[in-house]
Amino acid sequence: MKLIFASANENKVREIQALLNKQIEVKGLSEIGFTDDIPETADDLQGNALLKARYVFNKVGADVFADDTGLEIEALKGRPGVYSARYAGEEKNPRLNVEKVLTEMQGIVNRRARFRTVIALILHGKEYFFEGIVEGTILASQQGEGGFGYDPIFLPSGSDRSFAEMNLDEKNQTSHRARAIRKLIQFLELEAREAFRS
Numbered sequence: 475m476k477l478i479f480a481s482a483n484e485n486k487v488r489e490i491q492a493l494l495n496k497q498i499e500v501k502g503l504s505e506i507g508f509t510d511d512i513p514e515t516a517d518d519l520q521g522n523a524l525l526k527a528r529y530v531f532n533k534v535g536a537d538v539f540a541d542d543t544g545l546e547i548e549a550l551k552g553r554p555g556v557y558s559a560r561y562a563g564e565e566k567n568p569r570l571n572v573e574k575v576l577t578e579m580q581g582i583v584n585r586r587a588r589f590r591t592v593i594a595l596i597l598h599g600k601e602y603f604f605e606g607i608v609e610g611t612i613l614a615s616q617q618g619e620g621g622f623g624y625d626p627i628f629l630p631s632g633s634d635r636s637f638a639e640m641n642l643d644e645k646n647q648t649s650h651r652a653r654a655i656r657k658l659i660q661f662l663e664l665e666a667r668e669a670f671r672s
Contacts, residue, residue: 476536478500479538481541482502519591524594543591543651549585572623575627579614587611589608604657606649606651608650609630611631613626617639625638
C-alpha cells in the first residue's frame with residue numbers, strides 16, 4: 475500500500491515512517507516534488523487536517539493522509555491549539571513560539587497541557603479521521619536538544635524527561651502523533667485484509 479503524507483515537515487515524515495510497517499510505503503511532499511503552499515484556514519485541528527488531505531488529493535489523485543497537531547494548555551484556555559505552528563507569527567518560528575508560551579506561563583501554577591493530533595485520511599475517495607492525545611505539563615524552562623516544536627517544554631505524564639530529551643524510538647512509545655498513527659495503521663491493515671479476502 476502506498477500513501478502520500480501531506481506534509482513538508484521532514485521531522486514529522488521521519489517520525490511516521492519509523493512507526494509504519496513495511497507493507498505501507500509513505501512519501502512526504504518533498505519526496506514527490508510537491509511544493510504548493512497548502513492553506514490551513516480551518517478553526518480546528520480536524521478541519522485543517524482535512525483541508526490539507528483534500529488539497530493534495532485533488533492535485534495528485536492518490537491516497538493521502540494529513541495531520542494537524544496542537545498544544546492545548548489548560549491555563550491558556552486551550553491556546554495555542556490550532557495556531558500552534560504560527561503562535562508567535564506567520565513566519566512559524568518554533569523558537570519564538572516556545573518563548574511566547576513560556577512568557578505567558580510565567581507565574582502560573584496550573585501547568586496542565588496536552589498534545590493532540592488529528593489525522594485525516596482519504597483512501598479510495600472516502601474520508602476517515604484518527605486522533606491521538608498525550609497529557610502532560612508545561613515546564614518552566616526548556617529541557618533537551620532533540621525533537622522539534624514545543625518538545626523542549628512539554629513533559630508527558632509519567633515521565634521525568636521532556637519529549638526533547640527522548641530519542642525518536644522513546645518518543646514514539648507515547649507521543650500523540652504515534653497514538654494517532656497506530657489507529658491509522660490498524661485501520662489500514664484491516665482494509666488490506668478485507669481487500670485480500672474479496
